Amino acid sequence: PQIFIAQTDNFGGFYQWDLVCNDDWKAPLSMSFFFAGVLIGSFVSGQLSDRFGRKAVLFGTMAIQCLFGIIQVFSPNWEIFCLLNFLVGLGQISNYVSAFVLGTEILGKSIRIMYCTLGVCISYAVGYMLLPLVAYFIRSWRLLLLILSLSGLMYIPLWWFIPESPRWLMLKGRVKEAEEILRFIAKKNGVTAPDVLFTELELEDMRAKSTQSYAIIHLVRTYNIRIITIINILIWMILTAGYFGLSLNTPNLHGDDYLNCFLLAAIEVPAYTAAWIFLQRCSRRITLSSILIIGGALLIVIQFIPTNISGLVTVLVMSGKLSTTCGFAMIYVYTAELYPTAVRNMGVGVSSMASRLGSIISPYIFYLGVHHEFLPFTLIGILSALSGILVLFLPETFNTPLPDTIDQMQKISGFKCRRTFPSKNHFNFYKKGNLPHRVQNVEEI
Secondary structure (H helix, E strand, C coil), X not given: CHHHHHHCXXXXXXXHHCCCHHHCCHHHHXXXXXXXXXXXXXXXXXXXXXXXXXXXXXXXXXXXXXXXXXXXXXXXXXXXXXXXXXXXXXXXXXXXXXHHHHHHHXXXXXXXXXXXXHXXXXXXXXXXXXXXXXXXXXXXXXXXHHHHHHHHHHHHHHHHCCCCCHHHHXXXXXXXXXXXXXXXXXXXXCEECCCCCCCHHHHHHHHHHHCCCCCHHXXXXXXXXXXXXXXXXXXXXXXHHHHHHHHHCHXXXXXXXXXXXXXXXXCHHHHHHHHHXXXXXXXXXXXHHHHHHHHHHHHHXXXXXXXXXXXXXXXXXXXXXXXXXXXXXXXXXXXXXXXXXXXXXXHHHHHHXXXXXXXXXXXXXXXXXXXXXXXXXXXXXXXXXXXXXXXXXXXXXXXXXXXXXXXXXXXXXXXXXXXXXXXXXXXXXXXXXXXXXXCCCHHHC
């Protein structure tokens, strides 16, 4: 809502602070403060979540977003509004990343993909579509912010229903708590859990892992994880610059601002649905690369379209937006599967942090349109195609177990050796019925 208010003239909220004429630059700058908070939140959320747990950080940052959103309603001036906008952005991205990783680690493979695409992304798109609808009837920006911030209170009861990640608990040596959660999940799935989930050898192995501490330096410590991290950062930056660059161009479209905002959100529904289908049945690497290259090619073609065929240009732009959104949904899942449990939340958080740099520069990409009408589309198209080529260097994760340690990570393409997982230290409650006394894969819970 903060971004929507900053972009929409109909609210008139900022005019009470005389942000016009020589001070009109302050209105878009308030949006930059929000993205700055998102940038910092992306950086710290991963480390906090890996240290204190997914659940604690999820609800803690959700409280930050809700609390400062409510306080923001009573901002006496523009400076206080920007400060609070920074804090709201910090909380917003932190709980988003923590919720994404928590669901990835708790849910089974088939449900995990549905959660990451249809669950998280479709819910985001539906909320995106509801925003202009609510804003159309509530023209006061203070009242709009208050209603949207108070909606966060509905998540309080979920504290007693959402468990902590068993993977994180095991890595921290809290085996008893992990066993209780696994047995509860097995009971809900109609599975009879074995009497002994972990052997003494496995417990000793987990205790050894629990003594290891991980920092952001571990994302670049070995050659393999360093190359994966660099490629991920570049892809996330390009995708975000393209996503927000195409989104910010909608005010230049003819028609009503509220309707344009709704249509922009609505096109994300088929994009996320397509991402779910691809993730369910297709190779991560080849599919994501193809989507980005095709989407980039469509945007590059725009410069060759005659100016009198504006309808075709709009179709190509929307097609490019659809492919970018689809790629964005897939890269979240792909990145989470590439990194091991020990640094997964940190890896997703750093990638998300890098993507915010793309969102910061996205307004300047479309400023290039002053020099040439189709130059922004050409630039985004070239960058999108480049990111599609970079994806081909990443390892394939389709139908492979999630790694728990850095040593278990898949090798980047071009490496001769490829590590496979031993069956121990994994637990399987996937199929109904009695299981042998050893469980084989925790990701099939």
